[in-house]
Amino acid sequence: MAKLQKSIDKRNALVKATIELVNNNGFHATPMSKIAKMAKVSPATIYLYFENKQDLVNQTYIDVKAEYTKYAFANYDPTMPIKEGFEMIWKRIADFKLKECEYAMFLAQCDNTPMIDEESRQEGIKHLQPLLDLWERGKKEGVIKPISDYILYAYAINPLSFLMMTQKSGAFTLDKTHLEEAYQSAWSSIKMCK
Amino acid sequence: MAKLQKSIDKRNALVKATIELVNNNGFHATPMSKIAKMAKVSPATIYLYFENKQDLVNQTYIDVKAEYTKYAFANYDPTMPIKEGFEMIWKRIADFKLKECEYAMFLAQCDNTPMIDEESRQEGIKHLQPLLDLWERGKKEGVIKPISDYILYAYAINPLSFLMMTQKSGAFTLDKTHLEEAYQSAWSSIKMCK
DNA sequence: AAAAAAAGAATGAACATTCATTTTTAACAT
DNA sequence: ATGTTAAAAATGAATGTTCATTCTTTTTTT
Known part of the structure; x- marks a missing residue:
């Protein structure tokens, strides 16, 4: 070899x-x-x-974060309509969090701990841009609520981390129906009400 | 003394x-x-x-979790109408997470790490019952979506943890308006659509 | 003055990192 | 192809530190 x-x-x-x-x-x-x-x-x-243990864990974090976003946007195309694009990205992220549970758990731990250096943390955020762009576009078109990206992320994406954790803990299992319900909740929370 | x-x-x-x-x-x-x-x-x-370091951190976790739920339900009364009751609890939790940031951060770290023993973790969950009861009632009345409590929690409550973390990191500050938007998103995601 | 609580120093284990050797690789000569 | 050798990669065994926990002594309480 x-x-x-x-x-x-x-x-x-x-x-x-x-x-x-x-x-x-x-x-x-x-x-x-x-x-x-x-x-x-x-x-x-x-x-x-x-270099040392800290470097190992920093690099691991960046690697996993890159995997995550690569997976999330794999079949997304920025010309898609907002709703369709969001659904596609959301479902990819859900897939990732529930199937690549090991990766997702690791990220959850890193993101809620002072375990990772600030610099690597910043590095990890970068790749999320396509989603922020989609939201930007959605706000302009009046499809997405005109609120902070942080709030949109908190409601549309972050709940998946919680669901992944409870699933991992064995407390309950997300089946196809749950997933659809979760998706509807996500969309309800960020779309403009008619 | x-x-x-x-x-x-x-x-x-x-x-x-x-x-x-x-x-x-x-x-x-x-x-x-x-x-x-x-x-x-x-x-x-x-x-x-x-007893030892593990016991210290377990007990600290249970203490903080108790503080949290005590605060959350301090002025809730189980006879309130669903919507009003939820709003009251939600806003208390938001208050706690944003004002008692130290406590909330500690919980976030514990809840996303294998740092706490399973037994203490179970102990910590118990106190959340009043919220689950409220949801139960809401589902019966057709006001709350008939979906798993885990999904309801993931969308209605958990986003506050994420917002608390970003606020703590200095990335952005939640003001009164944001909070109201966040509340609307929370409610939108769990209420029955008309 | 006996009992309880607290202290600081001591103990032994675990750990991150480095050191001195050994093993592997691959460029080159036969 | 095969043997030679210098450089690179990898190793297992140190090293020195840090840490949780305990021990012995001192202080406080009743």
Whole structure:
């Protein structure tokens, strides 16, 4: 196998192990030694790929955030009508949060903790732009409520994080019907009332 | 001062220090020694009040969750009409999350991390019953959408956590108008459409 | 003066990171 | 193709620190 590919594989294994261990034990209880073991690598090797533990977790965060937004906008096209475009993005995000549960949980933990450096946090936000653009357009057309993007995100997207967490905790399972109800709630909360 | 009161004060100081340090540094970076120092107490004294670090953080979680729900339902009366009752509870919760930011942040961190024992987590949920009862009644009366409580919570209440976090991060400030918009979004997402 | 509470220092374990070697890679010569 | 070798990558075992917890002594309470 090519040298480069081996390096990439090893880095990916480290990132994956970090996600899994942080999800299950929390940042405070995932030592480098365990990450190394799970990635089948010596502890010392981690330091060939990352500066230190903080750098490892920062980079993991950015990687996962990039996955998330790539997935969210994969089949979105900025020329779509507002309602259709929103539904498409929303359903992709829902898919991601419920199917790529590991990723979504990791993000939830990072986003509610002082675990990630401010700089990496900023880096992670950038990729959300297409959604903000869609809302901008929707407001102009009078389809979307003319309120802060933060409020729109809080109501249209963030609830999915909560639902993902309760689903993960086993408290209940979102089926197709629930998902449709959730979508309707999301849309109701941001669309202009007639 | 009475012995009992002194004990209570000391315990409260420890709980308060825990909240503050965990909020600012994360669980992984708040050693017992710092908690002790901030509470103006010897590290050894912590162990007179709590079994160990895990117990300290569990109890802190339960304390804060109790504060939260006490505040939320302080002036709610189960005989109120649905819409009015919901508005009252919602606004109290909003108040709490935005004014008692320290508490709310701590809860957000606990709720998205494996930092708290499952048992304490269950304990914390209990106090939310009045809201679930209100929804139950609302569904019977055809005022509230007949969907899972988890989905109702995800849309009606949880967005406030997100807004609290962005407000805390300094990204934007919720003023009275925003709050009213947010309330309308919350209500829109759970009320039956006519 | 006995009991309870609190303190500071001590203990031992766990951890992030680095160090000294070993193993692997790949460019080149045969 | 195969052997040679220098550089790169990887390793396991240190290292020194930090931390939760406990121990012994001192202070406070009753």
